Amino acid sequence: MKLNRIAPLGVVAVAAALVLAGCASNEAAADNTTPAGSAAPTTLSGTINGIGSSAQGTAQQSWIAGIQTANPDLNINYDPQGSGAGRKSFISGAADFAGSDAALKDSELAGSFAMCAPGTKAIDLPVYISPIAIAYNVEGVTDLKLDAATIAGIFSGKITTWNDPKIATLNSGTTLPSARIIVVHRSDDSGTTQNFTEYLAANAKDVWTQPSGQTFPYQIGDAAKGTSGVAEATKSAKNSITYIDESGAAGLQVAQLKVGDAFVKISAAGAAAVVADSPSVAGREANDLAIDINRTDTQANAWPLVLVSYLIACQQYQDAATGALVSSYIQYVASDAAQQAAAQQAGSAPLSAALSAKVIAAAQSIK
Incomplete structure (x- = not known):
């Protein structure tokens, strides 16, 4: 286009x-x-x-x-x-x-x-x-909370179901389905992938064992081209999750991100800070x-998953x-x-x- x-x-x-x-x-x-x-x-x-x-x-x-x-x-x-x-x-x-x-x-x-x-x-x-959003399509789940280690586990294939204890611990009081997680990632060389993997490499080194880069490094889930491609793939697949520039996340739920000791909602202001x-x-x-980019920034309301x-x-x-x-x-x-x-x-x-x-x-x- x-x-x-x-x-x-x-x-x-x-x-x-x-x-x-x-x-x-x-x-x-x-x-x-x-x-x-x-x-x-x-x-x-x-x-x-x-x-x-x-x-x-x-x-x-x-x-x-x-x-x-x-x-x-x-x-x-x-x-x-x-x-x-x-x-x-x-x-x-x-x-x-x-x-x-x-x-x-x-x-x-x-x-x-x-x-x-x-x-x-x-x-x-x-x-x-x-900000880069962690966007998802899970029926009945509207306030998902994730930390870097759990995101790394999901996108590397180590966490495979939505009710995995690592996710459940972060979301006390939320009913999570036992369904398999469908990971959606970019198929093309992508700066969004570069920024996403830099964030995980900096904040979840024990889980995310691949180097950061523009090519998604794991053979997992479904691949789609471009921001619009991963957005449409996630909207079309129940129990799916993706990383995406916030501009493309309309119609999807967006997870909160643990920054320091607090969970933060996505915001352009937090990314700019x-x-x-x-x-x-x-x-x-x-x-x-x-x-x-300071990927380990923990100031109040910061969103270090930024591009x-x-x-x-x-x-x-x-x-x-x-x-x-x-x-x-x-x-x-x-x-x-x-x-x-x-x-x-x-x-x-x-x-x-x-x-x-x-x-x-x-x-x-x-x-």
């Missing part, structure tokens, strides 16, 4: 308040907003193509509709094939930018990028923060803003016009208005003012 010129409710109003940097130049505008109610000038034209994160899918609909409403001669295509496909496509030159729920690996950065000017690299710019407490990845270039999703772009493109369009698009995406629009549509956490400023400054450096 390609996302193009889709206008969710409210996005047109957001777009009317935004001014984008001119695309014919490599210089970014210093101020990309206009007074509320004023007309947004048409300044951008051309086409850029992105491939990547399905978790970003709903947010991308909002962002694309907003920027294209303000710039009718601009055409942005985004194909939510998954984070792994997005990075591979960007590296090979099949996409002008990638959406990815995991930053580029050191091994990927050590290689070359077909779209980038010789001798230059790509940069990771965080634009989307969202964890990101705010997390350092940058060490050793990256100045404009690469990859975040080393930070990036737009990946060249620091310098071989084609300057493409670089100018990508720069303007990312500046728009990181703006407060665009972040608030995505929060309304996707339930994501808007970037903090400080992080937004860093992303915009880094995007302005793209040539």
Whole structure:
């Protein structure tokens, strides 16, 4: 599915308040907003193509509709094939930018990028923060509580029935069926899987014995492609459970997560708080803003099962016009208005003012 010129409710109003940097130049505008109610000038034209994160899918609909409403001669295509496909496509030159729920690996950065000017690299710019839900479909169970060790046991195949004592102990007073647990996981290389397995590797090392990664490591349950795929598979199968970006969990129950000594309900604010407490990845270039998520954060109401999703772009493109369009698009995406629009549509956490400023400054450096 390609996302193009889709206008969710409210996005047109957001777009009317935004001014984008001119695309014919490599210089970014210093101020990309206009007074509320004023007309947004048409300044951008051309086409850029992105491939990547399905978790970003709903947010991308909002962002694309907003920027294209303000710039009718601009055409942005985004194909939510998954984070792994997005990075591979960007590296090979099949996409002008990638959406990815995991930053580029050191091994990927050590290689070359077909779209980038010789001798230059790509940069990771965080634009989307969202909690990952443990979503389930179990008749009569509406307030499930789980900890990291139990989640690891379920998704590694060590816990196989819903009334297993490890689950029952966490859910005193809840009647759990004796039915077999149907695990639903991603079939494609996925940044959501990367973040999910990082969380389990950090918090349940004795149970989750596989390394974290973008490919689900256990031969268990049912596999489905993309956020929408695992959502539909879980809705279709009784007694099933999955991990999914919260934007795709509508129609499913979402478990509470034990954080420290308390059970916490999923929230974008809790996810954002964890990101705010997390350092940058060490050793990256100045404009690469990859975040080393603190998976063991236990502050009150924190949700450490969080993904930070990036737009990946060249620091310098071989084609300057493409670089100018990508720069303007990312500046728009990181703006407060665009972040608030995505929060309304996707339930994501808007970037903090400080992080937004860093992303915009880094995007302005793209040539």
